[in-house]
Each structure stands twice: as structure tokens, then as C-alpha cells.
Amino acid sequence: MKLQLFKSDMNSNGYTLQKMAIRLGAFAAFLGIMVFFAVTARGFTTSYNILNIIEQSTILGFLAFGITVVFIGTGTDVQKGGIDLSIAANAGLCAAVYAVLLERGYGDSLAIPAAIATGLCVGFLNGFAVVTLRIMPLLSTLAVMNIAAGLELAVTQNTVIGAASPLLDTLAFGKFLGISALAWCLIIGAALMVAIVHYSPVGLRLYSVGGNVEAAKSVGIYAGRYVYGSYLFSGFAAGAASILIVARLSASTPGTGLLLLPVLAAALLGAVFSRRFVPTIGGTLLAVLFIGALSNGFQLLGISSYWVSGVQGALILVVVAVTSFAKKS
Amino acid sequence: MQSNKNKNRTMITASLLTIAMAASSYSIAADDLPLAGKTVGVTVIGTDHDWDLKAYQGQVDELKALGAEVIALDxxxxxxxxxxxxxxxxxxxxxxxIEQLGNLKVLNPWLKRIKQAGIPLFTVDTATPHAINNTTSNNYNIGAELALQMVQDMDAKGKVVMFNGFASVPVCKIRLDQVRYVFESYPDIEIIDPELRDVIPNTVQQAYSDMTDMLTKYGPDSGLKSVVACWDVPMIGATQAIEAAGRTDVKTYGVDGSPEYVEMVKDPDSQAGAVVVQQAYEIGKQAAQNVATYLNGGKVPSFTMVPAVLVNKNSEL
Known part of the structure; x- marks a missing residue:
């Protein structure tokens, strides 16, 4: 008996050590890359550039928060857990709806709720497919991604739709305390997310549903509602991000769907930065800034943007491999 | 007669081009490395098409040849x-x-920021009030020349399919507006409404499938005679669709001079009618030379136009 206990202690220590090694490795890689850029890339460490990185990461951050909530509410197991592959295409559709309404003369008071409602509708469709129809999330959200991408093309005719409003001007060019409005959006958005996800009863219940759905059900939590809710939130995040996209580009343009790869990379990488390898808002924020800094550093060094996609894909592979390896052991 | 006329036109344009290039080379020949110690940023929307890549390479090669350190971003x-x-x-x-192509609606607020930051901005194929100089082809002439060739080939009557997916790209807008302007003088020519949308990526495949649909809708007795776009990559797909449908009554017209499309125009059996070939590499080089002139205190005009050449079935290349 004593021996067994000792053995299990050993296992748990080994497990913790391994996890810690991976986590420290992730932080070391992050720091190492930052130091490399600071030494080699001209202008990387200037305050102007660091604010640029935060600003450039805002849209990615909003979308990554959306997918992180889906991961929290449905578990991070790549096969059994949930995922929202439609989030970037959804943001593209919301941006299209928003820009078209502004172009036709409707103000922000109508266009913003319409964009958010569009995002929520797509989120609801995902929830319906996953929870009610019980279709595998990878497939159902892939199908919804195509629906959203198709609708975006139908709304915009695959063209660039220019958009202007006082709010968009403030978001794109406004500054407060020397920090741009978009960067503020990320800072405030992240703080709100931390408060809701990590410090509210709703957030804790969401974690329990994603951690062990049977246990959550046994204590009276309506698991299905939380899964539905996580997809709805993901849709909301796409809607909110779409307004920032239109602000940054002064238009809705084709190609928003391409954000899916960095968004997935950020949300998956975020888990590595957390103590128990679970998705957290802080971890996702760190991962978003890491990916933002990576793109920025590559640009400063004049390395082709095509490599950034390659690196993001490789990151996803490494992170998924490392986390599933760590969980199995 | 027609052949001679075109041959003469091509020769005159080519001579003008040579003179222009010689003059511009001379203006910077005074200093071997006029951009030594200078850093020049190059940002282009993409390099996936022949024109884009050549213009981009022209800038980068010339900037380096002039001694600049180049930060080139695609x-x-x-x-x-x-x-x-x-x-x-x-x-x-x-x-x-130097900024090359892209959507003006998206770019303009950011080009303004470059200007506000006190960095001299030069553009390639992008007309904007924020740039010191825009190096480009004469897109007004390109549109008009292409349209006149179409009018001639159509005997001034018939229907035209227009691909117009890039109205937010200034050079495209200018060219197709000019085509419409020329057609105004020929009331028997009608542009089919609605216009089609050419896309990026999958340009050739999409144009092929859209054109196939149009050929089904507008049969041999419909009066459909021409297809036009502001560039030539969609015209590769459109020409293939026309040939696959066995139609000899419809011809395609484009701009840029992508090697595949120029080959089609040169092929007497192909339905590719004419293409205005631009000097993309020279445009890029010229933009770099303008930067050198400006940074050495010289005066640079608000636009520099590099000649383009219309190539049709009768051209000798």
C-alpha cells in the first residue's frame, strides 16, 4: 500500500515536472524569439512598434477569445471536443453586412446591432448543428464556415465595400494617453473577458462543462445550454471583431476568412502558457501577442509573409502534439 | 493596310519607350550610387501575377543597383x-x-499616415493625392485603344461581356471607364448588364465558368461578340471557355501582357483578340529612379507614364 502511494506520488511528480518543462519551454521560446527580433530587427523595440504589435493583434485577439470560450466550454480534445472553424468567415460576413448597411446610408445605430446579430445567428447555427443535431463540431462548423463565406460573397459580390462613420474614424485613428483606440479595445476586451471567464459563476460553470460534462450534469448544470452559449459567444466575438476589421481597413474586403489559421494557432498555443494546459484568457492573450510579434518581426526583417502562414501552421502542429503528449502521459 | 498601320504604331511606341528610358537613365547617371546609405521600403499587395511580380522586381533590382538598402514586403x-x-x-x-497596387479605399487613410509621418511616398499604379509621384502606364490611353480595337473588330455593333470586379483599384476603373466612354459613340454596341465580377484567387477558373454560363445564355445568334476585362488573367479563362464551346463569333480583350495571354493573341486560331502590353519591369525601375532623383534634391513630376503597346492578331512580335 505504502509502495503504491509512493509510486503514484512519483507519477504525479513526473507529470508535473513534464508539464512544467513544456510550459517553461513555451515561455523560453517566446522570450528567445523576442530577444532575437530585438537584436536583429531594426526598430522592433521602439515604443511605436510595440504599440503597433498590440494594435495589429486586436482583431486576432477578439476572434481568439471567441474560440477560446468554445474550447473552455467543450474541452480541448481535438477529436471529441468542440471547435469553431467558422469564426473567421463569420467575421467576414458580419463585416460585409456592417459595411453594406453603412454604405447604404444607415447609421452605426442600426449597422452595429445588425453586424452583431449576424454573428449571433451564425453562432446559433453552430450550436444547433453541434448540440441539437449532434454533428461532429469539426464538420458542422466547417460547413457553417462555407455558408458564411458564401453569404459574404453574395452580400459584397466579392468586391471591396468602403465604409465610413464617426465611430470608425475614432476606432481607426483615435488615441488616448498615447495608445491607439484599437489597442485600448484589446486591453479593455481582455480585462472584461478575464472578469467574466475566470471570476464569474458563469465562467466557472463553463469550465466545469468543458472539463467533465457528466460531472457538470450531475451537479445540475445544463451542459447543452453552456455549449450553445459558447458558440453564441463565438458568434458575438466575430461580430465585434468585424467592426474593428472595417475600422482598420475603412472597408469590408474579401479575405477575412484567412484569419482562421492565426486564430486557431493563438487559441491552441494559449493553452500551453497556462499552468494546467487548459485554455485561459491570459494564455490566449499572450499567444495572440506572440503571433502578432512574430508577424511584425518577420516584416521588419523583410521575410516573406508567406512564411508567417507556414510558421503558424507548424505552431499548431507542435502545440497539439505537445499538449496531447503531455495529457496522455 | 491595317497590318502596316499597327506595325507603325508599335514601332513608334517602341521608339518613344527607348527614348524615355534613355532619358531617365541619363538623369541619374551623374552619380553611380545615388541611394547609397538610404533605406527604401517597398510594399506591394501581391506578387502572384506576372505584372505584379515584374513591377516589384523592377523596383527592388533598381533600388539595390542604385545603392539603397531595401525593405521589400509582399x-x-x-x-x-x-x-x-x-x-x-x-x-x-x-x-x-514605394507602394504598389491594392484597394484605394483601404489604402488611402494609411498612405495619408505615411505622408503625415514625413516619409516621402511614391506609388506604382496607384493614383493618390498623398504620393509625390505615381509611376504607371497611361491607363486612359490603354482603355481607349483597347475599346477602339474592339469597335473595329465588332464592326461597331454587338454585345460585350465586361468583367468588372475591381472598380476599387484605380487603374481598373480608369481603363473600363474609358472603354465605356468610347462605346458611347457607337450606340449599336451594348455592354451586357449585369457586368461580371473577376476575382482573385481562382481568377482563371472562375472566369472560365462565368464565361461558359454567358455563352449558354447568349447563343451564336445573340450578337455577343466581345469580352473585356481591365487585366488579362481572367481573359485566359474566358478565351478557353469560348474555344471549348466551339464559338468563333466571340473574342476576348485584356490588359497587362501576361505571357500566356500574349501567346493566345499571337495564335491565329485563338479567340483572344488583343492585349495592351505594359512594361511592368520598366515601371518598377522608373519608380525607383524617381525615388533616387527626389532624395538627391531633384524635381519629380506628379506622375510618370511608361508607354504600353497594343498587340493584336496583326502585330509582329
Missing amino acids: AGRNDQTQISQIQTLIAQRPDAI
Whole structure:
């Protein structure tokens, strides 16, 4: 008996050590890359550039928060857990709806709720497919991604739709305390997310549903509602991000769907930065800034943007491999 | 007679081009490395098409040849990436920035920021009030010349399919507006409404399938005679669709001079009617030379036009 206990202690220590090694490795890689850029890339460490990185990461951050909530509410197991592959295409559709309404003369008071409602509708469709129809999330959200991408093309005719409003001007060019409005959006958005996800009863219940759905059900939590809710939130995040996209580009343009790869990379990488390898808002924020800094550093060094996609894909592979390896052991 | 006329036109344009190039080379010959010690940023929306790549290479090669350190950024056809790249370039404070193509609605607020940051801005194929100089082809002439060739081939009557997916790209708007302007004088020519949308990526495949649908809708007795776009990559797909449908009554017309399309125009059996070939590499070189002139205190005009040549079935290339 004593021996067994000792053995299990050993296992748990080994497990913790391994996890810690991976986590420290992730932080070391992050720091190492930052130091490399600071030494080699001209202008990387200037305050102007660091604010640029935060600003450039805002849209990615909003979308990554959306997918992180889906991961929290449905578990991070790549096969059994949930995922929202439609989030970037959804943001593209919301941006299209928003820009078209502004172009036709409707103000922000109508266009913003319409964009958010569009995002929520797509989120609801995902929830319906996953929870009610019980279709595998990878497939159902892939199908919804195509629906959203198709609708975006139908709304915009695959063209660039220019958009202007006082709010968009403030978001794109406004500054407060020397920090741009978009960067503020990320800072405030992240703080709100931390408060809701990590410090509210709703957030804790969401974690329990994603951690062990049977246990959550046994204590009276309506698991299905939380899964539905996580997809709805993901849709909301796409809607909110779409307004920032239109602000940054002064238009809705084709190609928003391409954000899916960095968004997935950020949300998956975020888990590595957390103590128990679970998705957290802080971890996702760190991962978003890491990916933002990576793109920025590559640009400063004049390395082709095509490599950034390659690196993001490789990151996803490494992170998924490392986390599933760590969980199995 | 017609052949001689075209031959003469081609020869005159070619001579003008040679003179223009010689003059511009001379203007910077005074100093071997006029851009030594200078850093120049280059941002382009994409390099996936022949024209884009050649113009981009022209800039980078010439800037390096003139002694500049070049930060060259390719946005991979993604507006978000291009905006981030422009923002990053501003942070690096180069001595000048050259911007090539892209959507003006997206770019203009950011080009303004470059100007506000005090960095001299030069553009390639992008007319904007924020640039010191725009190096481009004479797109007004390109549109008009192409339209006149179409009028001639159509005997001034018939229907035209127009691909118009890039109205937010200034050079495209100018060319197709000019085509419409020329057609105004020929009331028997009708542009089919609605116009089609050419796309990036999958340009050739999409144009092929759209054109196939149009050929089904507008049969041999419909009066459909021409297809036109502001560039020539969609015309490769449209020409293939026309030939696959066995139609000899419809011809295609484009701009740029992508090697595949020029080959089609030269092939007497192909339905590709004519293409206005631009000197993309020379445009890029010229933009770099303008930067050198400006940074050495010289005066640079608000636009520099590099001649383009119309190539049709009768041209000798």
C-alpha cells in the first residue's frame, strides 16, 4: 500500500515536472524569439512598434477569445471536443453586412446591432448543428464556415465595400494617453473577458462543462445550454471583431476568412502558457501577442509573409502534439 | 493596310519607350550610387501575377543597383497584411516608401499616415493625392485603344461581356471607364448588364465558368461578340471557355501582357483578340529612379507614364 502511494506520488511528480518543462519551454521560446527580433530587427523595440504589435493583434485577439470560450466550454480534445472553424468567415460576413448597411446610408445605430446579430445567428447555427443535431463540431462548423463565406460573397459580390462613420474614424485613428483606440479595445476586451471567464459563476460553470460534462450534469448544470452559449459567444466575438476589421481597413474586403489559421494557432498555443494546459484568457492573450510579434518581426526583417502562414501552421502542429503528449502521459 | 498601320504604331511606341528610358537613365547617371546609405521600403499587395511580380522586381533590382538598402514586403493579396506592413514600415522610418497596387479605399487613410509621418511616398499604379509621384502606364490611353480595337473588330455593333470586379483599384476603373466612354459613340454596341465580377484567387477558373454560363445564355445568334476585362488573367479563362464551346463569333480583350495571354493573341486560331502590353519591369525601375532623383534634391513630376503597346492578331512580335 505504502509502495503504491509512493509510486503514484512519483507519477504525479513526473507529470508535473513534464508539464512544467513544456510550459517553461513555451515561455523560453517566446522570450528567445523576442530577444532575437530585438537584436536583429531594426526598430522592433521602439515604443511605436510595440504599440503597433498590440494594435495589429486586436482583431486576432477578439476572434481568439471567441474560440477560446468554445474550447473552455467543450474541452480541448481535438477529436471529441468542440471547435469553431467558422469564426473567421463569420467575421467576414458580419463585416460585409456592417459595411453594406453603412454604405447604404444607415447609421452605426442600426449597422452595429445588425453586424452583431449576424454573428449571433451564425453562432446559433453552430450550436444547433453541434448540440441539437449532434454533428461532429469539426464538420458542422466547417460547413457553417462555407455558408458564411458564401453569404459574404453574395452580400459584397466579392468586391471591396468602403465604409465610413464617426465611430470608425475614432476606432481607426483615435488615441488616448498615447495608445491607439484599437489597442485600448484589446486591453479593455481582455480585462472584461478575464472578469467574466475566470471570476464569474458563469465562467466557472463553463469550465466545469468543458472539463467533465457528466460531472457538470450531475451537479445540475445544463451542459447543452453552456455549449450553445459558447458558440453564441463565438458568434458575438466575430461580430465585434468585424467592426474593428472595417475600422482598420475603412472597408469590408474579401479575405477575412484567412484569419482562421492565426486564430486557431493563438487559441491552441494559449493553452500551453497556462499552468494546467487548459485554455485561459491570459494564455490566449499572450499567444495572440506572440503571433502578432512574430508577424511584425518577420516584416521588419523583410521575410516573406508567406512564411508567417507556414510558421503558424507548424505552431499548431507542435502545440497539439505537445499538449496531447503531455495529457496522455 | 491595317497590318502596316499597327506595325507603325508599335514601332513608334517602341521608339518613344527607348527614348524615355534613355532619358531617365541619363538623369541619374551623374552619380553611380545615388541611394547609397538610404533605406527604401517597398510594399506591394501581391506578387502572384506576372505584372505584379515584374513591377516589384523592377523596383527592388533598381533600388539595390542604385545603392539603397531595401525593405521589400509582399502582402500576399491580403489587405489586412498590407495595412500591417505599411504600419510596420512607418515604424522603421525609411527614407522613402514605394507602394504598389491594392484597394484605394483601404489604402488611402494609411498612405495619408505615411505622408503625415514625413516619409516621402511614391506609388506604382496607384493614383493618390498623398504620393509625390505615381509611376504607371497611361491607363486612359490603354482603355481607349483597347475599346477602339474592339469597335473595329465588332464592326461597331454587338454585345460585350465586361468583367468588372475591381472598380476599387484605380487603374481598373480608369481603363473600363474609358472603354465605356468610347462605346458611347457607337450606340449599336451594348455592354451586357449585369457586368461580371473577376476575382482573385481562382481568377482563371472562375472566369472560365462565368464565361461558359454567358455563352449558354447568349447563343451564336445573340450578337455577343466581345469580352473585356481591365487585366488579362481572367481573359485566359474566358478565351478557353469560348474555344471549348466551339464559338468563333466571340473574342476576348485584356490588359497587362501576361505571357500566356500574349501567346493566345499571337495564335491565329485563338479567340483572344488583343492585349495592351505594359512594361511592368520598366515601371518598377522608373519608380525607383524617381525615388533616387527626389532624395538627391531633384524635381519629380506628379506622375510618370511608361508607354504600353497594343498587340493584336496583326502585330509582329
